[in-house]
Amino acid sequence: MNESTIRNGLVAVQDPINGQPMSESKNLAKIQIDGNQVNLVLTYTNLNPETKNKLNFAVLEALYKIVPQAEVNIHFENKTVEPENPYPHIKNIIAIASGKGGVGKSTVSTNLAVGLAEKGYKVGLIDADLYGPSIPTMFGLKNKRPKVKSIHGRQLLVPLQAHGVYLMSIGFILEAEQAVVLRGPRLGGIIKQFLNDVLWPELDYLLLDLPPGTGDIQLTMVQTAPVTGAIIVTTPQAVAVDDAVKAANMFRLDSIGVPIIGVVENMSWFTPAELPKNQYFIFGKGGGKRLAEFCEAPLLGQVPLVSEVGELADAGKPAILDQQAAIYPYLNNIVERSIYYVGIRNKTDDPTRIVKIKS
Structure with a gap:
């Protein structure tokens, strides 16, 4: 299990801001792997609670399909500064x-x-x-x-x-x-x-x-x-x-x-x-x-x-x-x-x- 495996698992999950694969999203700020633990940090500005909750479960479902033995933790952080380019794609x-x-x-x-x-x-x-x-x-x-x-x-x-x-x-x-x-x-x-x-x-x-x-x-x-x-x-x-x-x-x-x-x-x-x-x-x-x-x-x-x-x-x-x-x-x-x-x-x-x- 490595970062490449995790990113491959996130290809099918869409970023709710622009529909791009989460594997390539700038909002996926960090992937940290420690043994069986996988910690993801997702950063958004004013993402509503319902969307955040559904995205959380979509990421978990996608990763457990390819790394069922992993313990996945997802952390949402609010962006304190607006990005210079909100349309990197x-x-x-x-x-x-x-x-x-x-x-x-x-x-x-x-x-x-x-x-x-x-x-x-x-x-x-x-x-x-x-x-x-x-x-x-x-x-x-x-x-x-x-x-x-x-x-x-x-x-x-x-x-x-x-x-x-x-x-x-x-x-x-x-x-x-x-x-x-x-x-x-x-x-x-x-x-x-x-x-x-x-x-x-x-x-x-x-x-x-x-x-x-x-x-x-x-x-x-x-x-x-x-x-x-x-x-x-x-x-x-x-x-x-x-x-x-x-x-x-x-x-x-x-x-x-x-x-x-x-x-x-x-x-x-x-x-x-x-x-x-x-x-x-x-x-x-x-x-x-x-x-x-x-x-x-x-x-x-x-x-x-x-x-x-x-x-x-x-x-x-x-x-x-x-x-x-x-x-x-x-x-x-x-x-x-x-x-x-x-x-x-x-x-x-x-x-x-x-x-x-x-x-």
Whole structure:
């Protein structure tokens, strides 16, 4: 009987916080073996008594199956300090933000998520635009509902999947026509639930499709999760860039300190299907470049305004899935540059901390 034997026995026991195997959980703080005695220390913050009791018996049952001769003692300790990263199974949390609505932020989020999944990464996407959730439509999951899984008495949502991406949206919970009428604290509570009460698997990227602006949802997000970086979406139009500057400035505040990974300029020009080489700059030129220079961040790419993108989105088929489409090289370029610059950010900057904002 050794530590490896004990960990193997805990593989089938799920951590009630994130559903991960207890054998790999950061909440399994210590395994101590002395003869036939096995002492385990589990550390949690505010785990309710019912869940704690059920977890205790689940661990005992699992271990007695493989080491029936052992005397197992389980000690629960309260964490006195919140962990710097409560989501160790998620490598990168990326916020997709904009200053105003209608710039195609959800389209960029959808195609970036699917593009990353197509390249072999494990990807999740939270539709944090609670007033206008569009991810269910863009992934062909309208009127679909997430399942609920009970782990030691704790009820957790199971994310839906489409095109290789794990998804959560308020659009999966409410009826499609139902209006979202919520005040700030409740909005923040839903975002926390989407982060804490969903069974996210191990992910390379979790993308957060944020609502426009700099409101309660954005603040709750940076106070709940250590956001690796933000991608700002704009159109070339001056009014969109002006608002995007405000969105970028929120992340750049000293009290928040979330790095800007880069800028995506959407609707850069209009190209008719029958004239694929023609470019009509109906929203002006250079807005994305100006915003990138202001943010001291790279321009990740420009996306032309092509009618097929909207048509495919309405049909639940992200455009990046069609490698023969005229728009594919532009979208793929953004995916590849995002991977590159997230890698650079992680090599050159310290991990982002959860924001502590004093009132």
